[in-house]
Amino acid sequence: MGNKKILVVDDSALVRRILSKIIQELGYEVDTAKDGEEALQKIQQENYDLITLDIEMPGKNGIEVLREIMEKKPTRVMIISSYATDNADVTLEALDLGALTYITKPGKLGVDLKKIEEEIKVKIEESLKVPKYKIIANRRNKTPKIIHKEISTTDFVPKKDHKYVLIGASTGGPRLIEEIARTLPENYPYPICVVQHMPVNFTKKFADRLNSISKLTVVEASNGEEVVPGKMIIAKGGYHLHFRRRQDDVIVCKLVSNARGRIFVPSVDEMFFSALEVMNPKDIIAILLTGIGDDGADGMVALRKAGAYTIAESEETATVYGMPKEAYVRGGASKVLPFPEILEELIKLGMETDVQKA
Structure with a gap:
């Protein structure tokens, strides 16, 4: 288990510390980045098994970082952000770009992460199970094998039962x-x-x-x-x-x-x-x-x-x-x-x- 490496990207030192501790308790190696630029540099140099990504950060925001990750080096990404709470459109965009899942940070400053520690651990474990080839397939415009062929409903006559x-x-x-x-x-x-x-x-x-x-x-x-x-x-x-x-x-x-x-x-x-x-x-x-x-x-x-x-x-x-x-x-x-x-x-x-x- 210890050979898996996770990158925590967040501009809050406290959040980075709390998340790192939670991840280490799962037995994984942790690296951190304080902003988008540092994250992208590290991602190019290292092969991470999973990235936890904040949305609201100085410089490049999480969406910009996510877009670059998926274009240059597709990797499993989880969004962990308090910004998501009031900006559902942004988080839905993150899912469209290929993020696997999202967690809303609780608390006024988004640092009450211990309250959702179990959810974080479950989502990290499950995200790590996603095969690498499905990371690209999770992007909306890259899913020809998954999304159905056009189904004609022009001659559709509905049943009259109640289900x-x-x-x-x-x-x-x-x-x-x-x-x-x-x-x-x-x-x-x-x-x-x-x-x-x-x-x-x-x-x-x-x-x-x-x-x-x-x-x-x-x-x-x-x-x-x-x-x-x-x-x-x-x-x-x-x-x-x-x-x-x-x-x-x-x-x-x-x-x-x-x-x-x-x-x-x-x-x-x-x-x-x-x-x-x-x-x-x-x-x-x-x-x-x-x-x-x-x-x-x-x-x-x-x-x-x-x-x-x-x-x-x-x-x-x-x-x-x-x-x-x-x-x-x-x-x-x-x-x-x-x-x-x-x-x-x-x-x-x-x-x-x-x-x-x-």
Whole structure:
């Protein structure tokens, strides 16, 4: 383990010291850089297994540094920044450029890192598992093998049954959720609920971005939001997405605080288990995409046992083969498919059978 080397890039000496200690406790070697220029010099001279990168720094900011890293020497990068809290667009841009994941520094000065030490350790360990060849593939404009061929939905005739699509994702997920939002036709018959691991303030921006490219209505979850056809609901950062059934039989969203102390808020497991209590399992289509850790795996096992149709993304296309792998290993996946086939399956599941045969 000790042969792995991690570069910590942050303009705060205190943050560099705290992060270095956390990383050393994992058994890895640590190097540090106080700004973007120093980081880029060191990256050219050394081969780092992972880089933790602040966004707001004097001179070159984190986005500029990330862009250069990915152009000149693609490397695993995690964003650790307090700047991300109020600037979701910037962090979404970092993901587009190839950053694997992001952590929001807590505290007024972003130095209360001990509070999220477990999250940092989990994300470092999982990020190190990402194969080098997938670092380039994680960049939006470099994903021809992963993103699906153009799927025609011009002759799409929707089924008239009532099902619910539940999707969970983490690292590498945003661009896949975008592909789903972009591809599904406006008359798609099933509502779609998505838990994408994102901090507070990110999910509204993410939902707005998806809404601008989708034929469906895409919204951030709120209490009482109706789970109905023609709508994609993105779980709200800082809350778990649960469901309840109104007196008129319509299922609506319910935002729940993190009483169980889960690392990821929102949590895929929380959505899956809540769905089991409110929806007929045979009406549930559950999908677990790329992501760090095992969130959603236990929920998917429970869903499959109850009769839901469950799909896990295959290692072939998953940026991080963590969550879908655990679902498969634990027996929670009815099917394991690469992402393009998951998208095609979603279309077929909502389409009238006679149209499929035509």
